[in-house]
Amino acid sequence: MKKDRANLAKNIYIKNKFKFRINSIQSVITLSFTSITLLAMIFIGIAFFSTFSDNAEKNAASSMQQIMNQATINLENYLHSMIGISDLIQSKISVAPLGNLEEINDVLSLTLEIRKDIVAVSIYTDNGNLLLTSPKYQYDNTYLVTQQEWFLKSIEDPLDYLFQPPHVQRLFEDKRPWVISLSHGITSDVSSIPQQFITKVDMNFSVIEQLCSEVVLGQRGYIYIVDSSGNIIYHPQQQLIYTGLKQEDIEEALKKEPGSYLDTYQGEKRITTIMNIEHANWTMVGVSFLDEIVQNKRNLNALIIITLLFGIIFIIIASIFISSKISQPIKRLEHQMNKVERGDFNIDNLEVKGEDEVKQLTKAFNLMIIRIKQLMNQIVTEQESKRKSEIKALQAQINPHFLYNTLDSIIWMNENKKYDGVSEMTAALAKLFRISLSKGSETISICDEIEHARSYLIIQKIRYKKKFDFTIDLPNNLCKYKTVKLILQPIIENAIYHGINKIQEHGVISIKVVKKETFVLFVITDNGYGISQDNLKKVMNQESTSRHSSGVGIKNVNERLKLSYGNDYGIEINSEFEVGTTIFIKIPLVEE
Amino acid sequence: MNTLKKIIILFLTSLLVFSLVSCTKNTLSTRENEYIIKVIVKKSDHDFWAVVKMGAEAAGKEFNVTIDFDGPTDEEDIDGQIRMVEAAINNNVDALVLAASDFIRLVPVAEKAKDANIPVIIIDSNIDSANMDSFIGTDNVDGGRKLGESLISVVGNSSNIVIVNFVKGAASATERESGLLSLLDDYPGITILETVYCNSDEQIATQMTLALIKKYPQLDTFVCLNAYATVGVARGVVGESKEGDVLIIGFDSTPEEISFLEKDVIQSLVVQNPFSMGYLGVKYAIAALNNESVPKTIKTDFKVINKENMYLPENQKLVFPFVD
Incomplete structure (x- = not known):
């Protein structure tokens, strides 16, 4: 009977040790600690993510504009320097149109020496006669300038700085480079009959390409430049577009006012940013792809989730550790108390350690056990002496x-x-x-x-x-x-x-x-x-x-x-x- | 017990830190060049192939692959090209883009490449095998017909012509000729005096031209089936001071041909699109590597160019390769 009770108590103790008890101090601490931290983390994660994702497109568009602004300024400076060169030549011409050819020639050779991006400079009279070129290659006689659109336009409106879209230069024999050119008219009134001259500065793509390729818009984003008629001035895949292997929705871009737009082209969602370029009546168009931003969002999402996950694991472990640290002395105490419950008073005094409360509890328990032991011994002694005296009385x-x-x-x-x-x-x-x-x-x-x-x-x-x-x-x-x-x-x-x-x-x-x-x-x-x-x-x-x-x-x-x-x-x-x-x-x- | 827990915590913490670091690394890492694609053409230093190379490199840049461009110094060096394909197989290139010098003789080595699990895209000139991933090039039969049409538009219904072909056996040569001949069947006024092969050598073409002009006093038009033939013939005609008297209908648009066109030595050119061949060759080689479906045949377009239309914006983009 007594043995059975002891076994039962032992079984309960073992069960309690290994079974997760929802009401134990350890689980209460662990659960509350974890859930509070979890809530806080999820709240922060959601707040962080929603703030970021709400503004992701806006941020992308505004950073795009900032980047492109800089590129536009650089490009305008470049065009302005071209106009400067054109003006310099014309100032020489206007002073002394024909008597000054040597000096003009020197200026041109010097300019071409310095500016590697300038392919050629040519000066025509208003009836199409080639007055001067630099460098001095064999002219292509089949090239009739009076039939060219740009020449006629410059004659008609000499004060306009006319930038021509990319075309093949036909000025010299056997030289067919692709150039962008600036033509401008000037009227010299030094002699009695005012005479008009047209200058043409041909430049290659090196500087424009450099300026544009510096612009990085995400991994796949790019910028391109078109003129007002939709001719491509620069595009990173210019040859592909010329060959018809790639398309670009230039018409759409030209219709729009400067600013940023969300659009879909060839099944891809993009942010298109449009900016005007002064001097040349060009338009700079920036394209960046929304899926990159979405990808960034996804990466952020994954990062937040992973961080949360590890945070949760970490917190659960930490709280299990902390709670077990707190509840361990109590558990030990409980274990000893179970022994006492089974009737075993022969336990050594419990080690007094842990937190103050637990220490107090342990001390009190120790005192209690000692007192119970004393009382029991007292009862045993009393009973014994009582019986002894009884026996003595009988003997007597x-x-x-x-x-x-x-x-x-x-x-x-x-x-x-x-x-x-x-x-x-x-x-x-x-x-x-x-x-x-x-x-x-x-x-x-x-x-x-x-x-x-x-x-x-x-x-x-x-x-x-x-x-x-x-x-x-x-x-x-x-x-x-x-x-x-x-x-x-x-x-x-x-x-x-x-x-x-x-x-x-x-x-x-x-x-x-x-x-x-x-x-x-x-x-x-x-x-x-x-x-x-x-x-x-x-x-x-x-x-x-x-x-x-x-x-x-x-x-x-x-x-x-x-x-x-x-x-x-x-x-x-x-x-x-x-x-x-x-x-x-x-x-x-x-x-x- | 406590030590064990501490070890577990330490382990998990380091795991956490490590995974966070690796996450960041993943997001920041940029893609390496994944594939090496070998492009072997018929001749390494020629304007036409230079444009093919440009196209291949444009695709390489776009799709982030390495382009290894090669070709024999001589277009007739078929063995040389075979050796190059062999070497490419041995070097374990990821894909091969090949402009075959010979319709028949390149077949074994190209199939060997396929057996080695290397995708093979044939450009410009096909080979006699159905096992290749794709053929990208001008429809040469149609090209030959276009050549015939431009001949008719220049000379009218009657003319005595000589056809200057390039390499006997090359698929593009055979096909262009058959296209041309099929069109000329409808024009009985056109007499073919002779068909010659210049072996894609300009000098041989020039010498042949001089001989042919002497041989056939009635000869009034050369129809040339590729760039070498065209240039060689044009030089010969200029050498004999026959420009304008003996007309030239040519193929492709090398700078020299363009120059002759501007000087009225050449009357008309059928211009192919080598840039597209190079670009699409690499593009579909990558598609084949990624196990995407690749069309078996892709026709690149061509245009007939003459002095009047060559500087139209749409044509000058084709005639003069845009060099960045």
Whole structure:
């Protein structure tokens, strides 16, 4: 029963240790800690992401505009420098148109020397005669300038700085470079008849390409430049467009005012930014692809999710760690308390460590255990002493009838002048009382015990008028061993009253002490009436109620022996009806 | 227990940091050049092939691949081209773009490349194999017909002509000639005096021209089937001072041909689109590498150019390659 309870408690403890308990301090701390941090992180993540993604397109468009603004300024500066060169040449011409050719020539060669982006400069009179070129290659005579559109336009509106879209230069024989050109008219009124000249500056794409390729709009974004008629001035994939392998929605771009637009072209969503370029009536168009921005968004998304995920894992682990740190001492305490619950008070004092509260708890628990232990010991001691005093009281009990009868016998003997009997009985009585008191000590030597029995037998033998005889066989070397006192007398009393007294024959009582290896055996034999099987139990369980008895029954002797020496020792009765009784008393070898 | 936990925490923290770093790295890393694409043409140093190279390189730039351009110094060096294809296979190039010098002899080596799991895109001149991923080029039969049409438009219904072809056996040569002849079947007034092969050598063409002019006094038009033939014949005609008397109908648009066209030595040119061949060759080689579907045949366009229309904006873009 007790064992079962202990097992049950153990099982509960094991279950509790391994089962996740929703109400445990650890899980409460872990869950609340995790959920609060989780909420905060998700909130921040969503706020961050939505802020970014709302503005992603706007940001992309505005950064595009900033980048392109710079490119536009650079390009305008470049065009302006071209106009400057054109103006410089014309200022020379206007001063002295024909007389000054040498000087103009020098200026041109110098300019071309410095400016690698200028392919050629040519000066025409208004009737199409080529006045001067630089560099000096063989002119292509098949090239009739008066049939060219740009020439006619410049004649018509000489003050306009006319930028021509990319075309093949046909000025020189066997030289067919692609150029962009600037043509401008000037009227010289130095001579009496005002004369008009047209200058043409041909430049290659190197500078424009450099300016445009510097502009980076994402990974695939690019810019291109068109003139007002839709001719491409510059495009990163110019040849592909010329070959028809690529298309560009130039018309759309030209329709729009400067600014940024979301549009879809060839199935791709793009942000198109349009800017005007001064001097040339050109338009710069920037294209960036929305999927890159979306990709960035996705990357950000993934980053946020990964960060959140790792954050959550980290927090869960951290909170498990922290909560276990907090709850561990409590758990340890709980474990010890479980032991106590199972009835095991033999635990060492718990180690007082951990946080203050836990320390206090541990201390209080330790104090409680100590106090319980003390109380228990106290109860044990009290009970023991109580029983001892009871036994002492029993021992001290002297049956008054026995004393009256003995004294009556003495008086009777004295009156009949049987002085020998008087002195023998008185001596025996004195010895009996001395030994039974024996200074209040619980144990006496075996010899004293035997003497006590002998004195009792002497008294009884006289009183029963020698109705029985007795023998005592005590080996010499047994006096040093001790025994609980007054164990033989109740047995002998029993033998006389219930055994010898009931028979007609002469009774014999023999007492024998036998020393064995680990114990001492008293063997008391009588040839009396014997005890029936029914009475045997009564004898062992019943207090002596006899009027004559000394008040201490066989049961009492047996209990005292067992109390003092344990269950291995005590009384054993061997009786045969109308034949006799043998009683064995077994005590351990206890030396003085 | 605590030590174990600390180790776990340390491990997870380092994992976290590491993964964050690697994430950032992933987002910032730029793509490396993934593929090397070998482009082998018939002749390494020629204007026509230079434009093919431009197209190939434009595609290489756009799709971020490395273009390795090569070709024999002599267009007749068929063995040389075969060796180049062999070398490309041995060098484990990712894809091959090939302009075959010979219709038949390039077949084994090209199929060997296919067997080595290298996509092969044929440009300009096809080979006699159906196993190649794609052929990109002018429809040469149609090109030959166009040549015939421009001949008719220049000379009218009657003329005594000599056809100057380039390499016997080359697919483009055979096809152009058959296209031309099929058209001329409808014009009985056109007499073909002779068909000659200049082996894509300008000097040979020039010498042949001089001989032919002497041989056939009635000869009034040369029909030339490629750029070498055209240039060689034009030089010969100029050498004999016969410009204007003996007309030339030519093919392609090298700067020298353009110069002759402007000087009325050449009357008409059929201009192909070599840039597109180079560009599309590489583009579809990449598509084949990525296991995307590639059309078996892609026709690039061509135009008939004469002195009057050559500087029209739409034509000058084709005639004069735009060099960045």
